[in-house]
Amino acid sequence: QVQLVESGGGVVQPGRSLRLSCAASGFTLSTYGMHWVRQAPGKGLEWVAVISYDGGNKYYADSVKGRFTISRDNSKNTLFLQMNSLRAEDTAVYSCAKYSGDYHCIEYWGQGTLVTVSS
Amino acid sequence: QSALTQPRSVSGSPGQSVTISCTGTSSDVGGYNYVSWYQQHPGKAPKFMIYDVTKRPSGVPDRFSGSKSGNTASLTISGLQAEDEADYYCCSYAGRFTLVFGGGTKLTVL
Numbered sequence: 001q002v003q004l005v006e007s008g009g010g011v012v013q014p015g016r017s018l019r020l021s022c023a024a025s026g027f028t029l030s031t032y033g034m035h036w037v038r039q040a041p042g043k044g045l046e047w048v049a050v051i052s053y054d055g056g057n058k059y060y061a062d063s064v065k066g067r068f069t070i071s072r073d074n075s076k077n078t079l080f081l082q083m084n085s086l087r088a089e090d091t092a093v094y095s096c097a098k099y100s101g102d103y104h105c106i107e108y109w110g111q112g113t114l115v116t117v118s119s
Numbered sequence: 120q121s122a123l124t125q126p127r128s129v130s131g132s133p134g135q136s137v138t139i140s141c142t143g144t145s146s147d148v149g150g151y152n153y154v155s156w157y158q159q160h161p162g163k164a165p166k167f168m169i170y171d172v173t174k175r176p177s178g179v180p181d182r183f184s185g186s187k188s189g190n191t192a193s194l195t196i197s198g199l200q201a202e203d204e205a206d207y208y209c210c211s212y213a214g215r216f217t218l219v220f221g222g223g224t225k226l227t228v229l
Contacts, residue, residue: 095164110164
């Protein structure tokens with residue numbers, strides 16, 4: 001079955017960087033667009049970024065544009081999120097998510113990895 | 120990229136019906152028939168309950184239904200059950216592969 005397992009979260013000081021990974025299994029990663037979504041403690045879901053199946057198209061939420069970079073390595077079934085110039089307001093659980101072209105929405109979510117930005 | 124607007128909370132007694140609204144703009148909800156709804160229990164990953172405004176994936180009870188009028192989508196849950204108590208989020212396609220979520224609605228079953 002589909003599994004998405006995030007890693008790389010932790011505590012980081014404001015202004016520093018962190019790289020998140022998402023290991024995908026149970027499906028062929030190279031045929032699906034993938035998203036990152038975050039959820040701050042006690043808050044709602046916020047869409048962060050998307051990458052097309054081949055990595056040719058990438059789009060970002062205004063709140064992270066210019067600071068975050070989404071990428072993928074289909075040969076290793078892995079999705080990445082490079083986060084630079086981190087701010088306190090970036091503190092959240094970050095989840096990778098598999099988009100379904102059939103359902104036109106996110107079909108599967110990982111459990112997420114917690115990123116805490118604090119001095 | 121403003122979040123879609125949902126009521127913060129709704130409530131209903133077992134057996135009753137509740138409706139959760141989700142208001143966006145012509146650039147998202149109003150512009151595409153790609154609205155989905157997610158149910159999230161505490162500490163769990165979201166589960167999609169409705170896609171393409173009105174459709175249910177297999178396994179989702181027909182007590183859950185969706186609709187849309189203009190820039191506002193709605194999720195109706197009929198025959199409320201205790202296990203329906205959760206947070207609900209709407210999500211809309213917003214063009215160029217992007218998505219936008221609602222702020223979430225906490226459903227309390229009284």
